[in-house]
Structures are given as C-alpha cells and as structure tokens.
Amino acid sequence: MMGGYGDVQLLNEDGSRLDGRKVDEMRPVSIEAGILPAADGSAKVTHGLNVAVAAVYGPMEAHPRKIQRQDRAVIDVRYNMAPFSTSDRIRPGFNRRSREISKVTAEALESVVLVERYPRSKIRVEIEILAAEAGTRCVGITAAAVALADAGIPMRDMIVGVASGKIEDTVVLDLDKAEDNYGQADLPVGILPNTGEIAFLQMDGDLSPDEYNLAMEYNFKAAKEIHEIMVDALKRRYDGGEA
Amino acid sequence: MMGGYGDVQLLNEDGSRLDGRKVDEMRPVSIEAGILPAADGSAKVTHGLNVAVAAVYGPMEAHPRKIQRQDRAVIDVRYNMAPFSTSDRIRPGFNRRSREISKVTAEALESVVLVERYPRSKIRVEIEILAAEAGTRCVGITAAAVALADAGIPMRDMIVGVASGKIEDTVVLDLDKAEDNYGQADLPVGILPNTGEIAFLQMDGDLSPDEYNLAMEYNFKAAKEIHEIMVDALKRRYDGGEA
C-alpha cells in the first residue's frame, strides 16, 4: 500500500478495471481438496494467478510441553512463500512478514476450529505459497480451511479469506498485482460464511469510514461465492476419491 | 582504549579536564528505585549522560533443568544496549561485547547475592542501557545492585560499579566519552563498599603498576560516594512510595 509512484492508471474510462473486471468482481478461483498423500488433510487453491497449498497434520500430542494448553488444542501455522513464488526470488526461511501472517492466521483458525475438543494437542497447518499475485494471505486462509475440513477436523464454521481495497479513490474487490502495487488501501479479512463473524482482520493504507463499510460489503459478498467453491471441492473429494 | 588517533588534548592547562572536572572527580550520579511496575525490583541510574535501567525478576524456579544448581540460585544477567543508545544506531540483539559483559556481570552479582538461600532457583537481572556515554557496564552494575535490593533479594554487601582510567599519561576517575575514545587505559571494577572486596574487574590499555594502584584508589573513593546515593534512593523508595 501507499506504494504508488506517480499516476498509474488502474481503471478504464468505462469504470472497469485493467483486466476487465467490475469493481465488485473477484478473480477466478478454483479449489482441489486432498492433493497431498502424506498429509492428513490438504488443499490447493488457485485464485487468479496465486497458487497456495495447505497441509494439515493432527491432532497430535503437543510438544514441547510448554506449548500445551490444558483446555484446548493449539494450532501451529506456518505461512511460507516458496523462493520461486515471487518476481524476485526470496531467500528460503521465515522473515518478519511471514511470521506475523503465521501468527494472525493461527489465531483466526483457532477461532473456528473446535479446539476445546482436543486438550493438550496440536494441529499443524502448513500453508505454502507456490505462486504469488497479491492477496496470498487470504488465499492461504481459504486453503487452510479446506485442508482442515479435508482432515476431518471439526469447525464451528468455515473461514474464507477475501480482500477488498481502494484504487484511484474507488473501492474495489480483490486487488490484483498492479492494483496492490499502485493502490491506496487493502483490507484482507477472514469471514465465517454462516455466522457472518470476522476472525481475521488487517488493513493498511487510507480508508474513510464510508469506504471501509463499502469494502467490507464487497468482502462479505465474495466470501459467499468462494464458500460455494470450497464446499464443491470437498464434495468432489468425498464423492469422487482423490479428485 | 588505544583508540587515540593523534594528539587530542584532554586536559586543560590548569590540569582540569575538558568538562572542568578534577582528575579524581566523578560525573554527577542520580538514582531512582522502583520505577518499573511489572518488575519485582527495579532502578534507573543516570551517570553523566548515561541512562541505565535494571529490572529484577525472581527468585523463580530455574528452567530448563540443566541450568539449575542444587546448592544455590543462578543469576541470569542480560546487559543490552538499546538501538538508540549510541551515536550510530546499533542493531537489536546481542553481540560478542554484550555477551561477555553479561557473563562477568552475572558472576560479579553471584558473588554478593546470598545465592545459597535459593537452591535450584533463578534470579533474572535485566540491564538496559538507554543512553550511553562511556562506562555503561559500571552504571549497569550499580543499577542492578539497587534493583536487587529493591526486589528484597538478600546480599552480603552492595556492589558499586566504578571506573578510572588514564588520559595524557594522567590517571583520572570516571572517563567520559571523549576521554574513553582518546584515552590510554580504562579500569572498570565492581566494589563491595563495606568489605572493600572486588567482585568485578576488567582493564584494558596501558597502566604501570603504580598507575594501577592510583586508579584503584580513585575507584574506591568513588564507590563510597555512589554507595551513599544508592542508599538514599532505596530509602526514598521505602519512605515515600514509588518515588
């Protein structure tokens, strides 16, 4: 955000976006569940040109002891970008950004998984970004939710990662790479599609209170659409074997 | 030490120092005890332009087990310089210098605390240098001693951090920044004011045996003065509440 260097045009004269999308239209999303034989649950989400894979292991005994919680499971999330996932290669290993995203993603998932059913245990969620084109933290949350469901982990609701933002003083749904680079704000959230609650929230840039409200409206609309694709993927998985 | 690049004048013609101090005169010192509500004991020492804060936690159970000593408490000291404490910012985290100072400071404090009263336990001493103007290791020791007393940890004596050195072939008490940068020797010690023993000793530079003796004499004199300020701070703390 705030990265704009001068006047990059991001909207066409008819109000549509450079890739032809409407302001409240998201990029195409496709999801496969159960793609990693070694994992207890897994999913791959393609969202625009983003590719995120999630694997779930557990519940298993939490160790070392000091991370155990007597009354619930802990969810151990690692959000990681593969070195080849970005335009400039990134060095393997965690950085400050990925550690922060891992923390808040774990806290969001702990808010939907019925963690109190598994005291003293750990559920590992591995989110691997193989190709990044803006919005990876949201795509990762969606992949994690499907992988958790694929692993049979009980949840009070699904969680869907979506983002809206602002470009050229206009609120739009689901920023792509150029919009993210030259835009004015980004509002990624994790929405519980059935309860309408929010389990993940970040935002940066500049939004007036009204713009915030409109961006949030778009997010709820998109969450509903993605949720249907998630449910379809899980249905295909259990009807048709390993998709 | 030995850092002098050429002939920097550090003494005035009347034998006084650039800031007007006499050779055996120390910089002004002020001390407050009990300044950090979260800690079991704490102190802030302003010595010249140095600012050091110390916090004490414990005695508490020592873990991991392998650091436990069956017959006494261990004292876990971290001497840390804040990134903004020096002229050039220093990267957060420990370096070789701070690790060495932490080690010998811990050993000095173990020599005065009645550690045998708390077998298998740990006392944490956190020394944070917020502003550095030469002599921080000594200021840190003084702050740690007051914080230990503030935490009610029994000690066989206080310990006072003081330093003398040599500039322009003259032994002087309590080097300031310029004197430290362009001086010829530094002799920081930790003195037990009542017993007259020494629990901390380092030295670098060049000192003849006679110069060493004079520098040590100055140190003992200064330790007495600082000790009175330490006692005052503790008295104020217990008479007047949180100072």
Add this chain to the structure above:
Amino acid sequence: MMGGYGDVQLLNEDGSRLDGRKVDEMRPVSIEAGILPAADGSAKVTHGLNVAVAAVYGPMEAHPRKIQRQDRAVIDVRYNMAPFSTSDRIRPGFNRRSREISKVTAEALESVVLVERYPRSKIRVEIEILAAEAGTRCVGITAAAVALADAGIPMRDMIVGVASGKIEDTVVLDLDKAEDNYGQADLPVGILPNTGEIAFLQMDGDLSPDEYNLAMEYNFKAAKEIHEIMVDALKRRYDGGEA
C-alpha cells in the same frame, strides 16, 4: 570438480604426476593415536599436507531424549575445518558442506561400530581439519577410525578413507590440491579393509563405467596400505604409552 579453467597440465611427459608420483601412488601418510589427553580416544593423521585430528567421547547417555535409539548407540559426528586450515580463511561455524560431510561420515561410522552394544547411548566423534590439501573428508574418516579404536569402541572392521580421481582423462589415486582443483572427477570412499565392503561413497565429476572400476581398484589398493599404518599407530600407542 569440473573446476578446470583451461588447460592446466597435470601430468608430466613420462606419465608421472607433477609431484613425481605414479598414477596409482598415494601421498605419504603418518598417524599418531592418543594425542589429546582430554578425550577418551584420539588420533592425528597427516596425509600429504593435510592434518586431521579426531577425538572420541563416549559411549555416554544420549541426550536430548529424542535422539536416543532404543536398540543402538547413535554416532554424533562433527566434521569441522579450522578457520586457518585453508588458503582463504573460512569463517568459524558449520556450513552446508561440513554438515553434509558430517552426516554421511556419521552414517559410515555407524556401519562399522558395533552400535547395538550400547542402546540409548551416544558416541561423539569430533573431526577437526587443521590443514587442508584435498581429500580432507577421507583423512577425517581415517582419523575417526583410529580414534574410535583408541577409545576402545568395538568395531566389526576398521574403516579407511581413500579417494581416486581423474585428471587429463587419466585415472589417478589420491588427488592433491592442484589435481583436485583442475581435475575431472573425484571418488572418495570409506573401505572396510578386511571385509572389502564400502561404508562411505561419494563421487562427482565425470567417470565412464570403466574409469569408475579402475578408480575403485586403486582405492582398494590404497586402503590396504593405509590400514597397515593405522594398525602400526595403534600398536605404538599400546606398546609405548602416549606415543
């Protein structure tokens, strides 16, 4: 390997090598056992200009617990090059190369030590390269084997580190520094001199199947020679005290 930059001549016109050795002749080797008083077993191997020292500690209880094996001892090997062992100083600490060599060396030693006699225990093998002149991993294996024997650790056979390679399309035994830098292949192996089995194997460069067979033949011949020197060193150690 493959490091050749142009046409460096490595063979004389009479087919001998630059240092006068024949193609199947190894550099001089000398071995001393029991040279480090603090260790349970130790050895120093000088092989050409290489100097490797190995120390063995144990068997001792393996900790942390998670490295313990119920049915055998684990062998914990650290192969380390001293900062001054190479032409350009190397930074202290492990790098990817030394970690890989440590791993495969440990696995080779576990193949000859009677590890099943010491369940849940650990044997530490420290290999320190003090001077490096090509072939250090093999010299380290030889040193480790003598140190293990010196420590009285039972083994099903000794293990001897040897290497052959290819220079100017000719297979030769025991590459020296120049041959290693400008040669075409290197085949370091760890040979059990009595059983004729192989416990360590690496290779890089370019070898036809026939060249591989010839290089291996040279290796077996050299292993026999070095084995005699190893046995002599151990005999001297037990006949003559600490050599």
Add this chain to the structure above:
Amino acid sequence: MVELVPALLRQELARLAEENNRIDGRGRWDSRDVTLETDCLYNAEGSAKVVMGGTVVYAGVKFELRTPWPDRPTQGSLMCGAELRPVAGRKYEPGPPSPASIELGRVVDRGIRESGCIDMESLCIVPGEKVWGVMIDIHVLSDQGNIFDACGLAAIAALRTAVVPAERFDVGEDHTLQVNGTPIMASFTRVGGRFVLDANEQEELGGDERIHITLGDKGHLHSLQKGLKGVFTPAEFAEIFDVAQKRCVELRKLVAEKEGN
C-alpha cells in the same frame, strides 16, 4: 492485587462485565492515566517515554545515510521496530524476536507509514545517491497492559520531536524532521464478553481478542489488526470505531503539547 488463576479470573471479569464494571473500577471506555515525556535520551535524535498505567515504554529515533533503492532514487526510508525483551515482564523470555514482538513492531510501523505522515521524498538529499533512513526503535520496559497504544504513542511522539542530525553527517544544518500528521492507535480487548478500551494486565490475562485501530488526523483508517483467538461482528466493530475516534483525538493533543517545547 490478588493473583487469580485465569479460569477464576475469567469468571470474575464476566461478572464485572454484567454489572458494566471493570476490575479496576473504570468504565468500559475509560482509559488509565497517560504521561508523555519527550527529548529524554542522550544520543537519540528524537525520544519519548510513555507511562500508561503501569506500562512503561521508550522510543528513540535514529538517522542514517543510505543509498536509495535503484527503483526509488528520490525516496528515503522509514523503519519501525519494537523489542519485547525479558525486562518487560515475568512472562517474556530471551531469544530471537517473538511473533508477538514482530506483530507489535509491524502494526505500529504500518500505522505511521500508511498515514503518509513521512513524505519519503523529503528524505532525499542527493537523488540516486544519498537519502535518509529513519529508524524508530521502541523498547517496552514494563508491560502492565495495552503496550500497543503506548508504543504507538511513543513512536509518533519521538518522530514528531526528532531533529535530523545533518551536521554530524556533513550534509547541511540540523533541522526538525518534517512530519505531516499524527497517526494514533486505539486498542480494544474483549473482556468478559464485551470490548473495553485500554485493557490492563489482568484484563488481558483473562480476556480474548484485541482490535487495534490506527486513525489519522481526519479520522481515516490507516491500519487495522485483529490479534488473538476470537471473532467479532461488524456491529461490534462499529461501536468501538466511534470510541477510537474520540480516544485518538485526546492522545493526539498530548503529542501536540510536547511539540511546543
């Protein structure tokens, strides 16, 4: 105060919430006393100390000369980091930066950066060759609750009172750093089931998720962050957002008072 085990503490906090009360007697949207000191550290080019209840935080600003990034030859840089070292409380352990300290630093950083209060172009000395790098380091010395707001306040106050040490670097005369705005953070914690402002240590121990809102001078949002386990509804957000607007105006005044000095 009697130390309650978390389960009992949670019960007590829920009971208090029903009575619309808090463990230290404050109203739901009341904050603890805040004191702000600036220019308090030798060697820092800008410095601030914030005491918020029993929470004590220092921030210091340092400058360095840098070569600009090739793709932004006329832009300087800003970096804000927070250290949550063992000095801050019994629960903090030594070691590499924890996720909690990384989050803290990044949330404060985003609030300042995204408000646009530092014009990166104003940090340029010679395009393509020399720009200023501004580094804000925050140091938590005592954590008794709501360190986010204390850190955010210390950071912007240190920044707004910073002097660019141009003489020391031989690139002109010392001058006040140009800062166009005063972004302020307001944080809310779910305690006893409902959100409260400026939670203290007990409330954080027995509470749930937090929401951090950073607002600019015009009341626009510049940074949001939800932390810890828990969910909230859009209606709950709307309620705390109004409180945040008032809180930020108050704290912004505190900063303004120091600038006259």
Add this chain to the structure above:
Amino acid sequence: MVELVPALLRQELARLAEENNRIDGRGRWDSRDVTLETDCLYNAEGSAKVVMGGTVVYAGVKFELRTPWPDRPTQGSLMCGAELRPVAGRKYEPGPPSPASIELGRVVDRGIRESGCIDMESLCIVPGEKVWGVMIDIHVLSDQGNIFDACGLAAIAALRTAVVPAERFDVGEDHTLQVNGTPIMASFTRVGGRFVLDANEQEELGGDERIHITLGDKGHLHSLQKGLKGVFTPAEFAEIFDVAQKRCVELRKLVAEKEGN
C-alpha cells in the same frame, strides 16, 4: 495400509524379499507411476511438478543478475537447493535446514552441475561485470518415498524448460536457457537385505542404506552418494548400476516429451 512398528515392518520386508516380492507388489526393479508437469507456476522462469507414487515435488527456476567472481570473470553461476519443510510429512519439523535437506539439495546440485549441462560461460552477459545467476529451488510437498529421484527429475525438467528473463532485466530478449544434457538420478534402497529401485515410504522406514546414482546422456557417472547406515559390496553396486542405466533412459524420455511444448 496398516502401520507396522519398524521391527515388525523389517521382518515383513525381509520375508517379502525372500519371496522376491515387495510390500506394494512391485518387482525389485519396478518403479511407481511418475507424472511430470512443467510451466505450472506464475513467477517462476521455469517450473516443474513431479508426482512419483504418493510423493509430490515442485521445482522452480529463478534468475538474477550478478557481478562475476574476480577469478572467473566470464562465468555465471548455478545453485540448487532443496527444502524439506514440515509440509512434506508428519516426521518433518520446523527449524533451520536439517542435514537431510542439505544432503538432498547438494546431491541434486552435484548431479546437475557435474554433468556440465550448464555451460557457465554461456551465462556471461558482460565479462567482469554482469553474469546470470541461475537458482533452482526444490520444494517437497508430500514425501511418500524416494524424494531424491523426484527432486532430481523436477530440477532438470524445470531447468530445461526455463526462459531467461532478459527483457525484465533490460539485457536483451527473453530466450530459452541453453542446457546441454539431461542428467538423471536413480536411487536404490536396501530393503529386506537387497537393493530395490524407487522405494516407497514403508520400505524406507523399514530399510537401510540408499545409493544415489546420477547418470548423463552417455551413461557416464556424474554423482554418487551413499546415505544412511549400512555397507555394500562392489558386486551389489555393479548390479544396481545396470538398472540405473535403464531407469535414467526412461526418465530422460519423460523430460524430453515436455520440451516440445
């Protein structure tokens, strides 16, 4: 499949070996199904996905502009690394690169490097000033046995389909990376006392040492590696070496098929 404890599993594997059978019914030199996909990742200049039984591996190629080493002014560089992160299986733990992942990356790296398939001179743009650095990163997503062969295959396939992004770096037109050869790795594991090709997860759990052989287009050896506890005889090596020759020819065809695309 029923999880057997290792001791029982070893017994079962030994019994099967006596019958010249394997736990999944394969013959000793049979491999599992292999699928290879290339050009499958946005942002990677070359990419490949290999599925080998239940093992899933991705490789991606990236380029960077570098200053050459002073003693090799006309040579670019190649680097190949493998990550064995916790995603790959229940047994993998977070933390710094394990010896196993370092070995994996280095063995794949040596096979490619030592085959000479990349002419380092061909990576030179301006002698002494600018050369390409080629970086192959391999990412194991699911380990159900024989990740070495899967990684080796993914790496060379990604490399052979890579496009040098010269335009993005403003040094000419994009062009296919020149790769002179297709080194292929074949790995053997001692299971039930004898070596088998392409071991699966159960066979690795109850097996012993592995031998990794990388062969070039002419059947020359470019890299060898023995891993894990165990010894072998020259005769055993001669036997698996013949199998390796055939296996490598087959996998090399798979790569060739993708290059026409």
Add this chain to the structure above:
Amino acid sequence: MVELVPALLRQELARLAEENNRIDGRGRWDSRDVTLETDCLYNAEGSAKVVMGGTVVYAGVKFELRTPWPDRPTQGSLMCGAELRPVAGRKYEPGPPSPASIELGRVVDRGIRESGCIDMESLCIVPGEKVWGVMIDIHVLSDQGNIFDACGLAAIAALRTAVVPAERFDVGEDHTLQVNGTPIMASFTRVGGRFVLDANEQEELGGDERIHITLGDKGHLHSLQKGLKGVFTPAEFAEIFDVAQKRCVELRKLVAEKEGN
C-alpha cells in the same frame, strides 16, 4: 586419577591448601610443563601449538586484503577469536559460541591489541584503499585446565612467526609481520581458598574465581579480567601480580626461542 564429586573435591582441595600443597603435588606458584611449536600448519601464515600439561591448543594466523574504515584510512585491523568446540572436552557442547568462548577470545584479543604490539599503521598498503586484516584463530583441542594462558601463548607465538603473504595477493614481496612486543597472559585460580598459578582441570572443577593478567615487555598491565563467582582483596591482587611478572618473563623467553628459527 579418581574422579571426585565437586563437594568432596572442594574439601580435598581445601585440605591440601592448608598443607600448602596441590592436588598434583605442585607448589602454589609452580606451573606445569609447557611446550611450544611454531610453523606447524600448512595454509596458516603463522601457526603455533601449545601443550600445557594436558591442555592442547593450536593458533593460526591468516591475512586478508580489506578496504580501511573511512575514519581510519591508514589503519589495518587485527582480530582474535577462540573456539571452544566439543573436541576440547566432554563438557563442551555443540552450538553457537558460548559466553565462555567469547570471553576467552576477547580476553586474549585485548591483551594483544592493547599492548600495541601491532602498529595498525604498518598494515596499510594503499591509504584509503587497501590494508591488511590480520586474523588470529585459536582452537582448543584438549582442555585440562588453564586454557587462557595456553591460548594467549599460542596466539602471540603464531603472530610473531607470521609471514605476510604479499605475493599471493599481488601487493609486493612476502615479509615477516612486524610485531613490537610480546604480551603474555598469566592466570590465577582460587583453589582451596587461595590463589594458585596455572590450575589444572581438577583445580578448576573444585575452585572459584579466576584472574587473568596480561603483561607487556616492560611489566605494564594491558588487560585484566576476573571470571567466575568470587571476590578478592587488593592485597591478594598485589600478591599474584608479583608472580605474574615472573611467569610472563619465562613464557616470553619460550616465544623468543622460536623466533630464531
């Protein structure tokens, strides 16, 4: 020797001290045998091996060409580090440098640096462009007590026999490194209540604090360090200081003998 548990060992050491005896029969100010070897390692530009009782230590000197620091354009640099790796004894563990190894390296470094025996100006090749960096690495292979003195001796002996490899770096002819002095360390350990010289392993295990004194050729102090738990009086210091003077003269002779070679 029978292994005594520390408490019993301390009693025994106290009893011996009363009789003015030591556990290995030495007098209070007697040292163990010392042998010094130099020029013993290929690739090191200066090298030394010290055996002091059962303690074995190597030191090696390497040179590199560096750009000088902008504020010291005519000065080279000196760095001395010590490694206390697991090879040195059963008690040493792998991992990042321990506080003990950092202290060891820094105390040896200060003794050499502060003696002024290396004139940093003499390491300048081209002012502002090229200077020598001198690096002394010390490697403890066997610790049976008093590694400080062994390391100090090895370091200065390696340095005083070092040859500057100017030809290899193409900056002139190889020449002996100019070293103006021979700083020597003498270390004392409190054992059985009183200080002794050159403590062995048992004495260190059952002893208390140590004092390390580095003296120059004229008997001036260049470095002091107190390590471990314990206090001492000025009178005790005066006593060991006199012993240190004699010890340093003896060890300095050992170094001088090697330089004729």
